[in-house]
Amino acid sequence: MELQVVEHRLTDGEALELEPAPRVVYDVNADGADYSTGSRAIKGPKHVLSFELTPKASGSALLGASLALPTDEQRLIRCDRVDFPPGGVAYLHTHQGPGIRVLLHGSIRIETGGRSHDYGPFEAWFEPGPEPVFAAGSADEPTAFVRCMVLPAHLKGQRSIRYVRDEDADKPKPQRYTVFVDELLPEDP
Template sequence: MTAYELCSDAVIRMQPDTVSAIFARQGEAVVADERVAEDGAAFALAGDALSSSGCAWLFEIGPAEARLRREEGLQPILSRIATAPEGELILRIDRVGSAAGAQTPAHRHRGPGIRRLVSGLLHAEVGGHFDRIEPGQAWFESGREDVVGTNVSGGDNSFVRVMLLPSELAGGASSFVAASPVDAAKPRAARIQILGERKI
């Protein structure tokens, strides 16, 4: 799973054996012949052309042996080897928001994914690691380690998330798994907007 940023005026083509989620961060993106308004999302398949009038965030899922793309106008942000859940899968892109001071209970999700902060400031505890996440930064969650996120911005936070999930969650079913019964009883304090899902 790899996150890229596509700069204005660049045009790229999706690689073989991949599926991608696109988030139009600034300006309009165009995937094949589909126009994606700012703050909107779409999916792209192998061979599709992608361009942006401003800045598009590309989340590409491909074979483990695929090389990192280094093309004019396309900047790699984060890349990780991910273990997909067994069985049929969906690729989901959503947007998650939280209010100042909100903290998630310890949890994991039912599949791996990359997140990228749109606005605010976030403390992310992922397994045994701690990161201070600023706008534009990305982080990876395997779905196997416990995670706690805390909004430390003093205002609203927002991030985009792309996950590989079991197909039984299609239609917006939650992928959230609390780390303990105590955590399950805590408020989640997150606003989730599904931007798209695709069977893969």
């Protein structure tokens, strides 16, 4: 199974029909998202990010990633937005499942697996979940990204983040989270 994100920028009067798939459609301008499994019509003007579970990533995806998930465990799909004030960081942490992130504004540096990468608006990256990650937002402007993760079902309504170092767990966390979707996936998406 693949998790992919596809960006669609529709002009006034333009329409798009999305094939049936478990997906979260994030509306960039309205700052909201919803989940569906059936076919989906989108009418412009609209700027959306469609996070989709598919058998294979499409060539038009901003990013696609293969997911190796246990078959004996129910999963949920979560879409949320993370906002950092200028200079905000997310201390070294992991998540309990994989996901794709797309930067909305600002800039962000992601350090993981001995590598560091800087992302700008509408660039996407994948985090597998168990690999520790440090994130630093822009020093001089607010930073925000939207993400879609596939998590164990028992995390419905609960945070998935785990801090790697005990001393970081009690530090102030300047980032704000807005959860849009937290839905159980069908048994066989």
